[in-house]
Amino acid sequence: MSVLSYNMPFRDLALLRASGPPARGRCFGTRIAARVLIGLMVLLAGCGRREIVRPTPQMDADSRFWVRVLLLPNATECTVAAPSPIYASRHDIPGTTTAGRAMAASLEGPVRVTLSDGRILLGATPHPANEVTISTEEPHVFSLNGQSYRGKLRLVLSEDGRTFHAVNVVPLEPYLAGVVGAEMPAYWEPQALRAQAIAARTYCLYTKNRFGVNRSWDVSSTQANQVYRGLSAETAQIWNAVTATYGKVLVSRRGQSPETGLFPTYYSSICGGHTENCEHVFGEAFGPLKAVPCPYCKDVARMGMFFWPMAQFDRATVTARLVARYPALEKLGEITGIVAIEKNDHGQFARLTRIRLSGSTGQTDTLRAEDLRLTLDPSGRRIQSTICHIVPWGDGWAFLSGRGWGHGVGMCQCGAEGMARLGKTAEEILQHYYPGSAIVSLY
Numbered sequence: 001m002s003v004l005s006y007n008m009p010f011r012d013l014a015l016l017r018a019s020g021p022p023a024r025g026r027c028f029g030t031r032i033a034a035r036v037l038i039g040l041m042v043l044l045a046g047c048g049r050r051e052i053v054r055p056t057p058q059m060d061a062d063s064r065f066w067v068r069v070l071l072l073p074n075a076t077e078c079t080v081a082a083p084s085p086i087y088a089s090r091h092d093i094p095g096t097t098t099a100g101r102a103m104a105a106s107l108e109g110p111v112r113v114t115l116s117d118g119r120i121l122l123g124a125t126p127h128p129a130n131e132v133t134i135s136t137e138e139p140h141v142f143s144l145n146g147q148s149y150r151g152k153l154r155l156v157l158s159e160d161g162r163t164f165h166a167v168n169v170v171p172l173e174p175y176l177a178g179v180v181g182a183e184m185p186a187y188w189e190p191q192a193l194r195a196q197a198i199a200a201r202t203y204c205l206y207t208k209n210r211f212g213v214n215r216s217w218d219v220s221s222t223q224a225n226q227v228y229r230g231l232s233a234e235t236a237q238i239w240n241a242v243t244a245t246y247g248k249v250l251v252s253r254r255g256q257s258p259e260t261g262l263f264p265t266y267y268s269s270i271c272g273g274h275t276e277n278c279e280h281v282f283g284e285a286f287g288p289l290k291a292v293p294c295p296y297c298k299d300v301a302r303m304g305m306f307f308w309p310m311a312q313f314d315r316a317t318v319t320a321r322l323v324a325r326y327p328a329l330e331k332l333g334e335i336t337g338i339v340a341i342e343k344n345d346h347g348q349f350a351r352l353t354r355i356r357l358s359g360s361t362g363q364t365d366t367l368r369a370e371d372l373r374l375t376l377d378p379s380g381r382r383i384q385s386t387i388c389h390i391v392p393w394g395d396g397w398a399f400l401s402g403r404g405w406g407h408g409v410g411m412c413q414c415g416a417e418g419m420a421r422l423g424k425t426a427e428e429i430l431q432h433y434y435p436g437s438a439i440v441s442l443y
Helices: 013-018 025-037 172-183 190-214 236-244 278-282 315-325 327-332 369-376 413-421 426-433
Strands: 066-075 078-081 086-089 111-116 119-122 125-127 131-136 141-144 147-150 152-157 164-171 248-254 257-262 311-314 335-345 350-359 364-368 389-392 396-400 437-441
Touching: 066 172, 066 190, 119 131, 119 152, 131 141, 141 152, 147 164, 147 172, 164 172, 172 190, 172 236, 190 236, 190 248, 190 257, 190 413, 190 426, 278 350, 311 315, 315 327, 315 335, 315 369, 315 396, 327 350, 327 364, 335 369, 335 389, 350 369, 364 369, 413 426, 426 437
Parallel strands: none
Antiparallel strands: 066 164, 078 111, 078 141, 086 131, 111 119, 119 125, 131 152, 141 147, 152 164, 248 257, 248 437, 311 396, 335 350, 350 364, 389 396
């Protein structure tokens, strides 16, 4: 998980709790179990394989607990299929499953979505609105370009009419089943999976309430927010973790009382032995996002991932990527120097937090070390973390003695698994990585 953070206000927990629980709140586990026991399962078609799919829960949940997940940004075409009839509506109200639907296109096979003259075409039929919501019947699943998801699909036309966003509109709990299984191996300890579910639920709601109001989607399906793979990430173990933590989120404490506010529960794969303060990575501070030691991840992570090999970048590449991301750095000319000026020392290693850049024009500037890392290596697979040394190397620089994977803020996922193997509960895991936080139930 790699998440960007901005200085903007966010809605507090009191707003979410004030108007009561979503529909079917406390009966979720019982109803799902009953559905499974009576055999209400169907075969999902149109996705390249046959598999048994349980019905999608929470389809009548309150709109506050639906999530808009960006699956395809700026697309020009896609293919939609489903094991049940496909419907298209100009307007959609989360929590309703049948009202206001009109038959969309051929029900016999996949529907190809394209653009023509600034309109969305469903098959050969142009849709009159700039947004169209595609829904299906029980079990409320569909496939997009062969990948299966729960809930509904919303197509949002861009202002210039040249592209569209494909957005999965899905209830929160089914969304989490597609996140937890993508962010952690399903065979990991149940308590680690539960900790992941609570952290992911909290992060999703925080991001939705803080940023979703200003755009047509709440979270992306990539590491820019949380990795989401829909049905392909689901297993019985993953659903058990989601169901066991149903509605639970983390809040920060102020003194002895829970603070009425969610916070961004960042997490990363391998902290390398010590997590990092949020403000050093994302630029703003939150009470529970303080650096803590983590002696647990080294025994879980594969050695080749815990310690990563040298990565090299030449001057031309460094200069081009930095200027493309930060145009103000063009004043430096060619980058001639990269020096760590701030770091957090943890004994045997240190995490770089701020970098000074020098240029051929004689001018200098600074960047957060995490910003430098992801600018030079957007994949995060070569410079895996900022626990490293930066040294001149040939006509550029080398990143040496690296350890860990990710930004290092909040929960260490391998560390969570290590704690679970030692018998720690999800609550103990979350308390360690988000000190001073508390778990509360939204519904």
